[in-house]
Amino acid sequence: xxxxxxxxVAEHRAVQHRAVLDAAERLIVENHGKVPTLAEVxxxxxxxxxxxxxxxxxxxxxxxxxxxAATDEWNAELEAKIKNAPPExxxxxxxxxxxxxxxxxxxxxxxxxxxxxxxxxxxADDNVQRSHAGFRTIVADxxxxxxxxxxxxxxxxIARAAEFAATPEAFKAARETLYAMADVVVD
Numbered sequence: 001x002x003x004x005x006x007x008x009v010a011e012h013r014a015v016q017h018r019a020v021l022d023a024a025e026r027l028i029v030e031n032h033g034k035v036p037t038l039a040e041v042x043x044x045x046x047x048x049x050x051x052x053x054x055x056x057x058x059x060x061x062x063x064x065x066x067x068x069a070a071t072d073e074w075n076a077e078l079e080a081k082i083k084n085a086p087p088e089x090x091x092x093x094x095x096x097x098x099x100x101x102x103x104x105x106x107x108x109x110x111x112x113x114x115x116x117x118x119x120x121x122x123x124a125d126d127n128v129q130r131s132h133a134g135f136r137t138i139v140a141d142x143x144x145x146x147x148x149x150x151x152x153x154x155x156x157x158i159a160r161a162a163e164f165a166a167t168p169e170a171f172k173a174a175r176e177t178l179y180a181m182a183d184v185v186v187d
Contacts, residue, residue: 038052090182
C-alpha cells in the first residue's frame with residue numbers, strides 16, 4: 001500500500017496530482033515544448049507509471065489539464081494587473097505588453113503553447129476554450145477599444161519576441177518594439 005503523506009487520502013491525491021502537473025510542465029519547458037509520456041512524468045515524480053493514470057488518462061488529458069491550469073493562473077494575474085493599470089490607453093496597452101511578454105519570456109507559456117501545437121485537439125477541448133474565453137473578457141477590460149484582431153496580432157508578436165529575448169538587452173529591445181506596435185493599435 002502506498003504511503004499517504006497528507007492528513008487525508010483526498011489531500012494526498014491533490015498533492016500528488018499537483019506534483020504530476022508540475023513535473024509535466026517542467027518537462028515540457030526543459031524539452032522546449034515536447035509533451036512527455038506518462039512514463040516520463042511518473043519517473044520525474046517518483047511514482048509508478050500506473051499511478052499517474054489516476055491523475056491523467058493520456059498525454060492529451062495531461063495537456064488539457066495543463067492548459068486549463070495555465071490559463072486560469074494567467075487570467076488571475078491579468079485581473080490583478082488590471083487593478084493597477086493606469087487609465088490612459090497607451091499605458092494600459094503597454095502594461096498588457098509587459099505582463100504578456102513576461103509570461104512568454106519567463107514563464108512556461110511559450111513551451112506550453114508549443115506543446116499544444118503537437119496536440120491541437122487539446123487546445124480545442126471545450127474546457128480549455130471556456131477557460132480561454134475568460135482571458136478574452138479580461139483583455140477586453142484591460143484594453144478597451146482594442147479589437148480582438150489587434151490583440152491576437154499583438155499576442156503573436158509578443159510570443160515571437162519572447163523567442164529572441166534571451167538576454168536583458170534583447171528583452172528590452174523586444175519590449176520597445178512591442179510598445180511601438182501596441183501604441184499604433186490604440187491610436
